[in-house]
Amino acid sequence: MVGTSTAEVAAAADRRNATGVEARAELLRALGDPTRLAVLDLLAAQGSRCHCELEVDLAVPANRLSFHLKVLRDAGMVGVTRRGRRSHYHLLAGALERVHAALPSAVPGEQSMAGGAPCTLPTGVVR
Numbered sequence: 206m207v208g209t210s211t212a213e214v215a216a217a218a219d220r221r222n223a224t225g226v227e228a229r230a231e232l233l234r235a236l237g238d239p240t241r242l243a244v245l246d247l248l249a250a251q252g253s254r255c256h257c258e259l260e261v262d263l264a265v266p267a268n269r270l271s272f273h274l275k276v277l278r279d280a281g282m283v284g285v286t287r288r289g290r291r292s293h294y295h296l297l298a299g300a301l302e303r304v305h306a307a308l309p310s311a312v313p314g315e316q317s318m319a320g321g322a323p324c325t326l327p328t329g330v331v332r
Contacts, residue, residue, distance in 0.1 A: 229307040235280035236304065240265055240273045245296070248283065253295040 236242060243263055247254060254262075260270055274294060277283040282300045286293045 232280055232282075232303060232307045235276050235282065238273065238276075240269070241277055244270075244273060244277060244294075245282065245300075248294060248296045249301065253286070253293045256292045256294065259294065 236245070240263060244259060247259065247262055256267070256270065256274070259265075259274075260267055263270065265273070274283065274285070278285065281297060281303070283294050284297045286295070
């Protein structure tokens, strides 16, 4: 692959192995809820937000919001800072880049399925 660094090739290979695919799936599962996506939208647009502000903005009960924030923390998407008795949540550095990296994409040097690569069946297989 001309112009592709060793690190890029290794990252592409890691995306497809069982561990890499499972890690990507876990991250996407964490994002697979409208409330969690709304939390990420707010934090990306407005920066750090207090738990109580998120409750009001999203109209979500405190206990449900705490659950969703825990899922996002466990996925490595948001961090929390305590300020007195209040918890302020923020996007972690590189969080949105991790989401982008978890999405399916063409790997440099690989042929796209849109290219119409012919299917090659083993000898003796009838279509």
